[in-house]
Amino acid sequence: MKKMLLCTTLLFSGAALAGGGSSMPGGNTIAAIVSNDPNFSTLLAAVKAAGLVETLSSPGPFTVFAPTNAAFAKIPAADLTALLNDPAQLKAVLLYHVVAGKVTASQVMGMSSGTTVNGADVRVSMMDGKVMINDSTVTKADIMASNGVIHVIDTVLMP
Template structure:
């Protein structure tokens, strides 16, 4: 167990090193590579792979991703999450519901009341007590710039109408 943690930690450190080097040379990692390097989007990255959306999120874009972190996915009961990952169509719908076409920085998000996702449905955006909420999920980090867009971190997975 300790060896696997050491290897995982070493791989994460190596990934972060290469992402940092890319940033230092004026290059930015794409949305997927940025999420992998961050280390707290492992469930999201696993889901993106299961839905065959990696190539899409590595494409030119630009995209704005309201990305649930691992703690957000942990709020979903394991059986429900496993069922979602097993249903590629539903998983794709949920994941694309977190993506908006274009690069929408936080300064612009706060001016919106809704945003249409690439899934087709709208996300409700609300600013309350100085905090930004997307369909009730709090935005806990903003403006993580990538080569093909921007990531804003959510504390909860938002679900489209199915």
């Protein structure tokens, strides 16, 4: 299977990755879209706990595979609580959901893998006419933001 890696053209500064701040993002950024959609309340809490609100509000562009509340609910409660209370591990998991650059659904479908911002690759495949990211199904694609694109997934990706 041909492996396609996305070129990481976006350089993250230490300050940007440190993120911080818990104010509600504005505009049409990825962070703002997530903060205004009740289906992403767990993701929003995780992004805030990991200090990534500022990063996902920055110019990007980013492609985010965004797990819904139902996706987070698949994680055993004790494991989810432990993850939310471990900022370093949480940041690693969340950055595994982000690819540098704006990758639309049509581009994703032509890939076999992509390199995430945390440095690890995700597997991209098709199953029953649906796009799969590792073992997660893309349930909604191409939610356009001013700093990238969101693809909704049904399972939290673990690096």
